[in-house]
Amino acid sequence: MIAVLCGGVGAAKFLDGALRAFDGEEVVAIANVADDEVMHGLHISPDIDTILYTLSGQVNPETGWGLAGESWRVMERLEKLGGQTWFHLGDLDLATHLYRSARLGEGATLTEVTAELAERYGLGVRLLPATDGDLRTIVSIRDNDGSVRDVTFQEYFVKLRHEPHVKAVSYRSAGVVTPAPEVMDALATARAIVFAPSNPVLSIAPILAIGEIAETVAKRRNDVVAVTPIVEGRAIKGPADRVLDSLGFESSALGVARFYADYSGTFVLDTRDSELAGKISSLDIRVRHTDTIMHDTATRTALAEFVRGVIEGV
């Protein structure tokens, strides 16, 4: 069994490849939930949903998130009513949030609801939220007038289109929440732990913000393989490069490797960034090179196959 720490789009693509590459071996996806948001009374878990939709083949292929064939009847109407529509929820997508919110309201845990949804969507991986607790990523942004204020991840990412300068990132309740029940067992028994090519600061770090998880992953550093989400200094998707930069890490694969240095003993670097291998190695990190950009099923599978090879080699 391998455990994969996951954010949204990049992780979902990697998991899709892993389902083929690790055929016959269990893949446990441990998903970031610090981006979750309660909107209109509904509990939304964007990273979990992106994984559900991608692995069930129902994702909108143009965006990499949301559902194919989506419609917007509810949001169009809500807009007419003057409601908040910056977090644009499709009609089909809403059903997932209604399902989740209803079950949570009945007292089910997020782990239980996620397992139910994973079954309904026919997922081939075991999908676990990192925690059932109320962990939240808070982004301190600098407004145009120079003042600093705290917003939730979704406000930063969606409402403000990840445009503001990020001054700091914190994980609310990180010291209070505990890992979801099956997470610690998965991390302890997996033959390898993979960091999917997700945003280090906004997707992987919130999972590692939970003390017990960080401790276990750090102890297993030798079995951890991180896949870079940054190629040639740019994030494949989203603001990972700018966020790393503004937090004082270099916006490069080297910056990512430094960010992960305590946790990950192996780093999968894109071949385009080979010149960084020396500096990463000097952090006591094994470097492996491959093409990490996933355009399609074949390249997703190839990357996961490569990671499997790295794991066998470690």
Place this chain on the structure above:
Amino acid sequence: MIAVLCGGVGAAKFLDGALRAFDGEEVVAIANVADDEVMHGLHISPDIDTILYTLSGQVNPETGWGLAGESWRVMERLEKLGGQTWFHLGDLDLATHLYRSARLGEGATLTEVTAELAERYGLGVRLLPATDGDLRTIVSIRDNDGSVRDVTFQEYFVKLRHEPHVKAVSYRSAGVVTPAPEVMDALATARAIVFAPSNPVLSIAPILAIGEIAETVAKRRNDVVAVTPIVEGRAIKGPADRVLDSLGFESSALGVARFYADYSGTFVLDTRDSELAGKISSLDIRVRHTDTIMHDTATRTALAEFVRGVIEGV
């Protein structure tokens, strides 16, 4: 100004007539909210919504509730996910619930949210929830095996299609909740208080279950006009007849008049039930006769015109 105690469909039709009949005079609708339900994390106020949709001319004309031109994308999908769909929420209707739930989540009161929605829907009446508190109608039903259990109003009405025998009705938190801010003022200053032709036990009684409201209405008994929701022993809509019967009241306009005897000094009886006038009069209630069945705009307006005449005469 007149104040109208309201349930859903019957009250909404009456209010529609009242808007024409009481032209130039303010109509304040005090709506039952004890049927409200939180489902899938969303706060649903069925009676308020029926009034919003009817008075804005957007109601589904075939059902008398819900919206015309409704679609069911979200519910169809939720059904596929195995979610609870017995309370069938249309896509357009959902926008109202999302709006309400978002605003309540931000700390707005139900009175404030209802006023906002009334404005958005362009309502000509002032629409007030009876209370901002968590008042709930609980129906004790007898199951087929003879056992008795408590369900919420919506479970009884929608999920169980008001088929089970009703053993008792109670109003949870009636002793705790207070009237919504503007309600007491409206009841104190209205030149008349009208009980719309709604279910006495399940729509009007929950409003009167709030002690302060009951007290004020009882004191103003002489200014209260109740319109019968029962004609020839049958409810125009819904289970009012059976519920009255199972609670020991006669399932007739006389049963309704008895139920309202402490509160309503005037009773609008359908002409088809004229033979009950004597018995109702003996309860110290003035009886007025007219055709109370509302088929269309003309008959709604005629009934409201008649009630206006009764008020002038009182």
